Amino acid sequence: MNASQAQVADTLMELRALRLRTRSRLDHYWFPLVVFGGLSIASAPLAWLPDGAAVGLFWLVAAPAGSVAVSIHCRRREVSLGLGARARPYLLTAGGIFFAAMAAVTLGGALDLDMLAAVGPPLAVSAGYLVFGHLVHNGFVMTLALALAAMTVLLELSDLSQAQAGGFGALAYGMCWLLLGASMRLRQESA
Secondary structure, eight states: OOHHHHHHHHHHHHHHHHHHHHHHHHOOTHHHHHHHHHHHHHHHHHHTSSSSHHHHHHHHHHHHHHHHHHHHHHHHHHHHHTOOOOOHHHHHHHHHHHHHHHHHHHHHHHTTOHHHHHHHHHHHHHHHHHHHHHHTTOHHHHHHHHHHHHHHHHHHHSSSOHHHHHHHHHHHHHHHHHHHHHHHHHHHHHO
């Protein structure tokens, strides 16, 4: 390898390292995990109330409020770093989760399909996090999304009441996302 080839190889390695550092600095997807993990935990006691309407009302307010908090956080982070990321795929995915969850509850109620109303929202969340995991190139998030979807189905098929399954499911989702987000944040701080 001559001197110019070595210089090109060094430059390419420096560019790869710069790209990885830039991507690492933009990694703020821990924040939505913490926000929505916390909101899921907060919604769990509402699932144990008699008719389940409280959970729907909670998410009708909490999902948009959480999305606004995440958007503000991400925008501030990008401005402070002087770097930006494509927001559109994340916004479309978040909107898809919200509308799919609400559609499942609405259709489940209108068609008297309790199972659709019960498992539709958490499965919409799992599908959304599968997409988020793909967008941020994180196989662990994708695997966890699939595991939580399987848990949702198993809880629904268990002997637990609808309210118990919903409450335990909300706690499991919330704890998983919250702990994953917190660990990502700690890892980011130590890097």
